[in-house]
Amino acid sequence: MxxxxxxxxxxxxxxxxxxxxxxxxxxxxxxxxxxxxxxxxxxxxxxxxxxxxxxxxxxxxxxxxxxxxxxxxxxxxxxxxxxxxxxxxxTVPRLKPVNTLALALIALAGGAELKLEHLRRSLRSLVAATVGHGVVGALLSGLVFFAIRPFFPFARELSLPASLGVALLVGIIASARSPAATLGVLSQTHADGPLSQFTLAVVMISDVVVVVLMSLAVTLARPLIDVDATIGVHAFGALGHELLGSVSIGTTLGLALSAYLKLVGRQPVVVLLATGFGGTELLKYLHFDPLLAFLVAGFVVQNLTHQGERFLGAISAMGEIVYVLFFAIAGAALDLGLLRDQWPFACAFVIWRVAVTLGVARVSSRLAKDPPAVVEWGWSGLVAQAGLSIGLAAIMTQELPSLAPVGNLMLATVAVNQVLGPIVFKIALDRTKESRSLAALEDLGPPPVRT
Amino acid sequence: MGLLGLSYLGTLIVGGRTARGLPSGVEFLGLGFIVGPHALGLVQREVVLEFEPVVQAGLGWLAFVVGLDFGRVGGRRVRNGPLALGMTAACLVGVIVAVTVYLALQRASVAALDSRGAMLLAAGAGAVGAETTPLAVQWVAARWGARGQLTDLLSQLASADDLVPVAASGAIFALAPLPGLSVQLSASGWFLVTVGLGAILGTVTALLLRGAEGYQVWGALVGTLLLGVGTAARFGLSTLLVTFVMGVALAAVSPARRTLRDMVRRTERSVFYPLLLLTGASIDIGVFSTHRGLYFVVGAAIVARVLGKGLSSTVMLSVSPRARAAGGRLPLAMLASGPVTVCTALAFAIRFPGAAGSVLLTTAATYAIIGELVATYVLRRILVDAGEIEAGAPSVGAGA
Incomplete structure (x- = not known):
């Protein structure tokens, strides 16, 4: 509170x-x-x-x-x-520019929250969690889909290779997390501690990993699902171009933002607005990944310059308002009709995904010898899904239109996780006493209007 | 993006300093016109139209800022005398301009305007021409360090008249509700709805701000404002009046009014400059080439405003002993135009697109240019003669 x-x-x-x-x-x-x-x-x-x-x-x-x-x-x-x-x-699709800005700010903030010093300190833990959730978790989720596919009406007719391809894609989408939900809950609770730091780092890193894995998975799954399709080397070349280009542009953008903050420093809100809207459009036009580029830009500002705290302050000045709109729009965009049709499958998949996340988190945390709070609650911040997962499902159906029913199932699953995830994560932060708002509120003065 | 870039450059050059740039911001208006569809064409008409929701929100925000600060100058409450005098003067000017423009339209018989359009244009011209911007007085005071009773009085009179154009827009819009509404009310009913909506939203905002912090403060402010703007625009009511009343109600009810004023005042210029750019880009002078009689109408509006300011200044000089120090040049000083003039014209142009809206925008731009050329210079001379600026005092430049 x-x-x-x-x-x-x-x-x-x-x-x-x-x-x-x-x-x-x-x-x-x-x-x-x-x-x-x-x-x-x-x-x-x-x-x-x-x-x-x-x-x-x-x-x-x-x-x-x-x-x-x-x-x-x-x-x-x-x-x-x-x-x-x-x-x-x-009206809902016309609110899209708000989401564009929100995602840009979330990625910039997410990158800036990743501190090199912390990453170095908990490298083993992060590697274990990233590999565990990004690879093992994705494979387990995909395997389950493969095993229970006869229960899904649209999956019964699929051939064995096609089922494997779909399972691969489903697994990748299931391993996507929600940086927006993570940052939103952390922003509300002002939490600080092993769990919040671990979750933030894992979610942000997994964001990059999932984008890469999804591109690879689509390339691999296409010939399995569509017998006329083949794997071309150029697809990997395009992926490499996209990734390296995004990292390069992100680095340049980060240095430019840092130089601006240092040399000029005025009107940061206008600059962030321009970066969010204009940068996203430009990067899309150039076929680079805006999310990755902004994440790298934030990381560069935080870790390669001395403007990190100032940068985070500028983002948080408008970020919280943007979170409200982002999630309220996400709520308005939730397709309840789809959820009504798919709820048994969606709920089953949500339960399985939570179980996989919990299991993988416990194992990877024990292997990495994480602090007790992370061992017990490390899974909690990884339940939420939002914009990225929706985007991945959209990419899947755009690339492979025959998978529209799978995309719908994924969207229904994301809808449930979107609601469930923040609740679970906040409970965890409260239980581990990392929520600052729960601590030391005894001697507060009268509440003024603050900005 | 261009709009963001230009407004950024503007705020970077002018900053938050009162004495930088021009008091009316007419340079942004000019820049908007030059890059707009009717000059260089760098910004197309479709782009300008696409910005309409942003413009509506911006207009609402500026009216809200004016409402929040209404009846106050420099944090001090304006006494009832100057308040009443400023409003009476603005009403007088507005009526004179409206009647003159209506008569001019009868004489010019512009084919693009039917009798309803003529009435709207006349009333709109009255509303647009009524005010004198307090920014001109503040600009002169900041630039040359003016201080004294006359400076205070002029600033108070100019601040008090902001209510008139905003309320006039509310009344005129209420006379012409949008067709297709599933509820029918009289004009007075719609006017009361406009005021009531603003009052309710202002009160709701004040209630929400109790104990609010961080994003909740901006969420409540921006949320209620946009809801008010959207709802008013949906019914074709005046967004300016809704948000102005919202500001007045919030200032009246909220104990945090001073903090809020400081907060929102900082945003005023960042919102105003992009609006001026868009206003400039929206000015369509093409309508004058097809309907040459409109030149006569705009000319009549300008002359009527000068005469109206002359008459209202006579009233001021006769009623207020402090105003007498300004002497016979007072009407020229009161010609200064600023944000309220331009915003009122823009609100009319959005609500009543076509010839009437274009003429009002052009008229408002002309008022601003004349005010810039005449009023600022005259104001300075008046204050020098009144001994409130030292003769030969150098320009402060950076201002307050």
Missing amino acids: TEGSRRKSVLGRAIDGVSLGAVFVILWAGVHFAPGLRADAALVGSIGFLLLAGVLTAQVLEVVGLPHLSGFLLAGVVAGPHVLGLIAAD
Whole structure:
């Protein structure tokens, strides 16, 4: 809990609830009395509503100890096209620029949170976890899919090689984590300690690993699924170009950002906005991976220059607002219809994925001789999935259109993990006493409005 | 990206300093026009249209900042006398301009405007021409170190009149709600809805800010503002009035009003300059070549504004002994135009696209240029003669 909200009385909570109701009524009145009018106005109103409803729902849910991210998601789900319909289905895709900015900031922040000193210190632990979750975990998840494929209607007809190809892709997508959820929960709890540091590092590294593995897996799976397709050397060449290019551009960007902070330092918000929007578009145009490039840029600023803390401060100034919108939009975009159709399979897959994550985490932590908090709770921050997994599922169906039903299953699984993951991680941080907000709140003064 | 780049350069050059750049920001307006679709064409019309949601949000934010600070100058409350005088003067100017423009339109008989369009243009011109920007007084004061009773009074009068164009936009928009709404109300009903929406959102924001910290503060501020802007625009109501009232209500209810003012004031220029660029890019002078009578209309609006300022200044001089130190040059000093003028014109242009909107944008730009050429110089001379600026005082440059 935040300090101010922890002090809120029952009356304060009631006022929050009433305010939330007022906000819903205002948006409802707009949708009900001016239907289909002024799409731009609907877009502006929707962003405002998601921001406000996200913040308010988070405060209301805080009473029961749920993380803020759950509140942001819930606000989006309830207002979204599948429940109240206050955010129209055609408005959701128009909110995409917010996600572009959010992902860029998340990657920059994620890279900047990775400190070389810490990485060196816990190298063994990180290698064990990355190999464990990225390779062993992915293989186990894929194997399970392969074994139980007769229960999936769309998988029954697949040939043996095609099933192997699909299992490979499913395994990779299952091994994707959510940097956004990790940073969001850490940002709320201000947690610091072995578990939070371990989770952050593993999630960020696995982000890169999964992007690489997915590119390889698509290349390998294509000829297994499509008998007319072949493996071309050029595919690996393109992958190498993408990876090396992204790292190079990320390094250059990081040095440029650092030089700017040192020499000019003014208007960092405008610079970050330009970097987020413009950089993403430019990198996509050049066929580089924006996520990897921004991650490297953040890492370079933190570890190769002296501007790391200043950089993180600039990102966090706007990052938290962006998290609210990112997750509220993700909530509005959750396809509940798909989840309703696929829920038995999705739930089964979620349970299996959590079991694999837990098992691999315990084994890899014991091998690496991690601290007890990591051994016990190391798996908790690796449950959440969000934008990256959705992106990977989209890549899969884009490259192999016949796998659309598998993509839908993955999306339904991600939907469950998106809700479940932050809750589990926050519980773990609270239990291990790494949440700073739970500690030493006794002697706080009256809460002012702070920025 | 271009917009971000240009606004960044602008804020880098001008910074947060009062005395840098020009008080009305007309240089950004000019730059927007030059790169816009009607001059060099570096920014296409489609791009300008695509920015409409951003513009709506920006307009709302500026009106919110003005509302939050309404009735205060430099952190001090404006007394009732100057407040009433400033508003009365603005009303007088607005009515004179509106009536003159309407009569000019009757005479010019512009084919692009039917009787409703003529009424809207006349009323809009009145709203756009009513105010005098306090930024001009602040700019002169910061640049030449002006200090004294007359400087204070002029600043207070200029601040007090911000309400008039914003409220006028609310009333005019309420007269013309969007077709297709599933609820019908009278104009006064829509006006009350506009004010009520702002008041509710301002109160909700104040409630949410109790004990808020970090992202919750900005989340509550930006969230309520965007919700207000989106809802008002959906019904075709004035986003300016909604967010202005929201600012006033928040300042009235929230104990953290001072902190909030400091917070949002820092953002004012970062929002205003991109808006000016887009306003410049939106100015369509093509409508004047097809309807030459509109030149006459704009000319009439300018003359009427000068006359209106003359009449209102006469009232000021007769009512306020402190104002007499300004002498007969006061009307020229009160010609200064700034953010409220441009934002009101832009709000009209978005709500009523076409000839009326284009003429209003052009008129507002002309007001700003004239104010820049005349008012700033005259203001300085007045304050020198009043002994509030030392004769021959060097320009401070960096300002406050």
